[in-house]
Amino acid sequence: MVRTPCCKEEGIRKGAWTPEEDQRLIAYVQLHGESGWRTLPEKAGLKRCGKSCRLRWANYLKPDIKRGEFTPEEDDTINKLHALMGNKWAAIATSLAGRTDNEIKNYWNTNLKKRLTQKGLDPTTHKPINPTDQTGFEPKVHKLGSSGCARLLNHVARKYAGDLNRDLLTGIIIGNSSNIAEGSQNSVEVDSPTESLIFTLLNKAAARSSDVTSFLTNNMSSSPGLSNNCSFADNLDLFFSNEVISDMSMNVDNNVCIMEELRDILSYGGADAGDVKDLPEFNVTDGMEFLGSWNVEDDLHLENYYWVR
DNA sequence: AAGGGCCTCAACCGCTATAGA
DNA sequence: CTCTATAGCGGTTGAGGCCCT
Numbered sequence: 477m478v479r480t481p482c483c484k485e486e487g488i489r490k491g492a493w494t495p496e497e498d499q500r501l502i503a504y505v506q507l508h509g510e511s512g513w514r515t516l517p518e519k520a521g522l523k524r525c526g527k528s529c530r531l532r533w534a535n536y537l538k539p540d541i542k543r544g545e546f547t548p549e550e551d552d553t554i555n556k557l558h559a560l561m562g563n564k565w566a567a568i569a570t571s572l573a574g575r576t577d578n579e580i581k582n583y584w585n586t587n588l589k590k591r592l593t594q595k596g597l598d599p600t601t602h603k604p605i606n607p608t609d610q611t612g613f614e615p616k617v618h619k620l621g622s623s624g625c626a627r628l629l630n631h632v633a634r635k636y637a638g639d640l641n642r643d644l645l646t647g648i649i650i651g652n653s654s655n656i657a658e659g660s661q662n663s664v665e666v667d668s669p670t671e672s673l674i675f676t677l678l679n680k681a682a683a684r685s686s687d688v689t690s691f692l693t694n695n696m697s698s699s700p701g702l703s704n705n706c707s708f709a710d711n712l713d714l715f716f717s718n719e720v721i722s723d724m725s726m727n728v729d730n731n732v733c734i735m736e737e738l739r740d741i742l743s744y745g746g747a748d749a750g751d752v753k754d755l756p757e758f759n760v761t762d763g764m765e766f767l768g769s770w771n772v773e774d775d776l777h778l779e780n781y782y783w784v785r
Numbered sequence: 786a787a788g789g790g791c792c793t794c795a796a797c798c799g800c801t802a803t804a805g806a
Numbered sequence: 807c808t809c810t811a812t813a814g815c816g817g818t819t820g821a822g823g824c825c826c827t
Contacts, residue, residue: 492795492821514812530813531796566815581816582794 489523493532497522501529502537535578542574546583554580554588559602 513526
């Protein structure tokens with residue numbers, strides 16, 4: 477199939493926009509709205525292609541665009557999101573009000589990328605370029621174990637699972653399949669009991685929303701790449717980048733925090749769920765409060781119940 | 786002062802995704 | 807289901823400004 481050229485007409489202007497062209501575009505969009513870019517240039521009296529007009533509007537003329545220097549908070553947000561998503565500029569831009577994907581991309585390439593490199597970090601992976609070079613990086617040489625997992629459960633339960641009941645969570649933790657809904661864990665191959673546990677818990681939490689359930693079922697469970705080509709961590713990336721999840725009263729920092737914790741757990745491992753299951757005295761419902769507010773003591777309490785050390 | 790190199794960022798290009806006829 | 811138009815995305819380019827010698 478022959479591609480339709482963007483600008484087939486002769487005499488189409490390129491390059492920097494003049495103030496007069498900007499005014500024409502602004503006036504037209506204010507009057508007619510942001511649509512019909514293909515025919516807009518002719519109607520607005522502009523010798524530009526529609527695509528050029530759309531980009532000029534979206535990246536420069538739109539009234540809610542924030543210009544000027546990036547704040548340290550914005551730097552931090554971009555760094556964190558880039559570590560999670562990579563070069564998904566449009567997705568990153570949704571977390572920075574008033575900033576365009578183009579602006580963030582430029583800022584990353586001219587500033588933040590350099591800073592990471594100067595710190596000895598790979599700007600793609602955000603990990604040390606030379607593993608022996610510890611400048612600006614605190615390597616996680618320890619095995620993140622039970623307390624991290626306990627905190628993760630804490631986070632997940634508090635943030636997503638307002639109506640998860642204690643028996644259900646108990647069932648999930650001890651691997652009692654009767655408490656796990658069909659279509660969640662069974663249709664997904666995971667690499668370890670730990671992953672299985674976390675996935676199931678997230679799936680249960682997500683079931684609060686039909687949209688999220690649909691997302692998990694259609695996009696993750698039935699994904700041909702899930703069991704063969706797609707790691708569990710990849711699916712968690714998908715899970716957390718999902719719009720519906722993002723809307724669930726969660727800010728960027730919390731999102732990143734949970735993701736980092738998940739990564740730690742998945743990277744360094746915890747005890748096997750089977751160990752917990754076989755523990756005779758294990759009874760997670762005793763004195764436990766999974767929902768509501770948590771503190772360090774609760775974490776330790778959960779830790780004592782949860783993992784074999 | 787001049788000019789060469791570097792940097793920034795607006796704009797462009799090529800491609801994919803999606804909607805709708 | 808297929809085709810086409812349009813929107814959107816990410817990589818790349820290049821004009822213009824800045825800095826250094």
